[in-house]
Amino acid sequence: MSNDFSKYINRIGTDSVKWDSFAERYPGLDSKDCIPMWVADTDFRAPQEVIDAIVEKAKFGIYGYPKSKGDTFDKAVMNWIYKRHGWKLSKEWIVATPGIVPAINNAIQALTQEGEGVIIQPPVYYPFKQTITKNKRRTVENLLIYDHKSGNYEIDFDDLERKVKEPNNKLLILCNPHNPMGRVWSETDLRKIGELCLNNGVLVISDEIHSDLIFKGYKHTPLGMLDERMNQNNITAYAASKSFNLAGLQTSAIIIANEEIRKKYTNQLEINCMGSINIFGTLALEAAYNHGEQYLTELLEYVEANVDYAIDFAEKNLKGVRIIKPQATYLVWMDFRGTGLSADEIDGLVIERAKIAVDLGRWFGKEGAGFARFNFACPRSILEKALGQLKSAIDKL
Numbered sequence: 476m477s478n479d480f481s482k483y484i485n486r487i488g489t490d491s492v493k494w495d496s497f498a499e500r501y502p503g504l505d506s507k508d509c510i511p512m513w514v515a516d517t518d519f520r521a522p523q524e525v526i527d528a529i530v531e532k533a534k535f536g537i538y539g540y541p542k543s544k545g546d547t548f549d550k551a552v553m554n555w556i557y558k559r560h561g562w563k564l565s566k567e568w569i570v571a572t573p574g575i576v577p578a579i580n581n582a583i584q585a586l587t588q589e590g591e592g593v594i595i596q597p598p599v600y601y602p603f604k605q606t607i608t609k610n611k612r613r614t615v616e617n618l619l620i621y622d623h624k625s626g627n628y629e630i631d632f633d634d635l636e637r638k639v640k641e642p643n644n645k646l647l648i649l650c651n652p653h654n655p656m657g658r659v660w661s662e663t664d665l666r667k668i669g670e671l672c673l674n675n676g677v678l679v680i681s682d683e684i685h686s687d688l689i690f691k692g693y694k695h696t697p698l699g700m701l702d703e704r705m706n707q708n709n710i711t712a713y714a715a716s717k718s719f720n721l722a723g724l725q726t727s728a729i730i731i732a733n734e735e736i737r738k739k740y741t742n743q744l745e746i747n748c749m750g751s752i753n754i755f756g757t758l759a760l761e762a763a764y765n766h767g768e769q770y771l772t773e774l775l776e777y778v779e780a781n782v783d784y785a786i787d788f789a790e791k792n793l794k795g796v797r798i799i800k801p802q803a804t805y806l807v808w809m810d811f812r813g814t815g816l817s818a819d820e821i822d823g824l825v826i827e828r829a830k831i832a833v834d835l836g837r838w839f840g841k842e843g844a845g846f847a848r849f850n851f852a853c854p855r856s857i858l859e860k861a862l863g864q865l866k867s868a869i870d871k872l
């Protein structure tokens with residue numbers, strides 16, 4: 476391996492949300508004795524080519540207003556998405572936006588009215604709901620179904636059909652792959668979702684931020700690639716931030732093939748004064764997409780090995796804990812309900828006793844109570860320490 480992901484890099488005191496501000500969220504915990512495995516960034520350095528590109532630009536010393544995104548940005552996005560997923564994008568579909576949550580926020584404002592329904596599929600990345608609520612839209616929940624036997628989550632299509640048929644519901648925010656449990660939606664699922672939305676006047680935002688992080692045996696399908704009609708009813712959100720650890724550079728590539736929708740979206744960006752790009756963000760995305768393939772291959776191998784290690788450890792040592800094996804992402808959804816503890820006790824077990832800062836399951840929707848989302852994008856030594864702390868906490872029950 477040319478990238479050494481096993482190396483521990485001290486991030487304490489580097490203005491990292493994950494390492495420096497969890498005490499605000501988890502009173503009583505501090506960086507000295509707690510392992511942060513919550514926020515979805517990695518504890519790894521970005522690819523060297525990204526670092527070099529940023530350093531080179533930084534050395535210039537003038538950081539004035541940039542012109543709008545150029546050909547190199549579009550080319551990098553188009554090549555990457557084609558190489559990774561086989562989807563041929565047109566240059567004019569690509570809109571650079573400062574981050575994906577801001578893009579979703581902007582799309583909600585541009586394409587729905589106050590009081591209208593926006594469908595999400597909990598348990599799901601909780602900023603979706605926060606964004607809907609802050610914009611005074613109505614959150615409509617199409618709950619995923621948990622199959623205990625397979626440990627898989629499935630879409631409740633009967634319920635989704637009912638929800639898309641309600642005339643007040645205008646938008647679905649799809650998470651593919653799905654955060655928190657790393658589910659890669661199949662082509663069959665996506666076709667069904669696409670058809671249901673298309674036939675009932677519901678627009679889809681397909682958040683594909685985790686689509687680089689697909690494990691062996693699975694394949695990511697962009698919803699917009701399936702069918703031109705669906706592409707015209709779809710906004711797809713990509714970013715290099717999860718895979719290459721660039722979240723602090725706040726840059727995303729939003730794909731909108733439908734010209735009318737794109738105009739409304741870009742107009743809203745201007746209203747929100749968000750039309751400008753970050754010079755380092757676009758540069759980093761380009762360097763990552765142009766040169767990051769080997770890094771990504773090695774990252775996936777490392778993270779998958781972390782997942783396998785943890786599953787094996789849990790089977791042998793963590794009584795009552797089930798790790799839902801992710802098909803994608805470094806985010807790992809763990810079911811603690813087999814411990815027999817209440818949901819509140821489970822939160823206390825992980826946070827206060829094991830001293831691991833995680834995203835609590837209930838943040839993703841009430842169905843997530845009793846679960847926790849761990850971030851495994853860390854050196855193995857950190858993971859081993861965390862699992863050891865979890866074992867001690869469980870053994871003491």
Ligand SMILES: Cc1ncc(COP(=O)(O)O)c(C=O)c1O
Binds near residue numbers: 515575577725
């Ligand atoms: C599904 C999903 N969408 C969006 C984001 C955040 O994107 P951004 O930082 O570009 O707003 C995350 C971060 O964890 C995520 O998991």
